[in-house]
Amino acid sequence: MNKLRYGFIGAGGIAGTHMQELAKRDDVELVAMADVSEDAMGKIRERYEVQHEFSDYRKMLREVSLDAVSVCTPNRFHMRHTIDALKAGCDVLCEKPIAMNAREGARMVATASELGRKLAIGFQYRYNPRTTFLKRAAEEGQLGRIVYGRVQALRRRGIPNWGVFGHKELQGGGPLIDIGVHALEMAHYVMGSPTPVSAVGDIFSYLGNERSDRVESVWKGWDWKHHTVEDLAVGRIRFEDGAVLTLEAGWAAHIEKNIWTFELMGEEGGATWDPPRIFRDEAGHMVDKSPAWLPDSRSDGMFKRKMFNFVEHCLHDEPLLARGEDGLAVQRMLDAIYRSAERGGKEVKI
């Protein structure tokens, strides 16, 4: 059997999730991992057999022959690590967001294309059964022309207390680039990936840099001293086809409970992701439709589908659902919201 020789740059939390799925396959070999933290590799070692370990990813790329690499490092390093892996002859699955900004993302997409290599982005939500249900309904024309989308990724209090998620210089931003990216990518995908033309946005900071030991939180003890990103971001994006989308993303929103959903309004129907529902006129009545059963997205897995799709794309050229280009399109919208926020909420072109 032709086995995919697999490597990892970054061996932290999400790398472990990649390994958990890849370890289920006979046609994937966990060949090597590289991380600057011995501690991180130690934790992986307890759960998975990875043949080689490196403290320098460049040494790994030089010394081991790999077919595919997952880039699972902080956002600041996505571009460098992806381009180096592509140049070493590997196909790459880079975690979300594609990079710190669209300029970097465009270099990654261009490099993959010039070298004839594959580049995937870690957008597991487009593999979620709710998303595939709504995508299919939209493709069948059940919503008609989609004119408006409302996208929400809001945690009441959920600032990550691991990694470097609050460091703007390492992550590029806060909840907008970290979780807004997920909700936005799935909504944009279901909408048929329209071309964005302009955006307005605002960001607000009021809690993350407070002493985290004095504030109640689901994840206690985040690194408040180095917290330089927003707590809440809101934006509105206009598309070439006239559709408009609003996005809200927050780690510390003063709301009743977390919200993770999007809602679409089309000329012939509407839809919500949570709960998964379609609203239409049928048989002369207003009708609400919901699937009688959907697989559980965690156990049956969006993560599994994301990893398996990448492996099958590498080994058998199966069409890839989350391409570098998709990551870049989403990044352009995120950048525009941040850019508009810097300009006091003025509309900016994309």
Ligand SMILES: NC(=O)c1ccc[n+]([C@@H]2O[C@H](COP(=O)([O-])OP(=O)(O)OC[C@H]3O[C@@H](n4cnc5c(N)ncnc54)[C@H](O)[C@@H]3O)[C@@H](O)[C@H]2O)c1
């Ligand atoms: N798809 C998802 O649902 C999802 C979930 C979590 C994180 N992520 C993304 O994955 C990335 C990593 O997040 P995480 O939660 O795994 O963070 P993490 O902090 O748990 O892991 C990051 C690892 O990268 C290592 N690292 C840092 N600089 C390095 C370098 N120069 N070379 C090699 N290793 C280096 C760190 O030591 C750490 O072990 C981020 O881009 C994040 O946005 C995606």
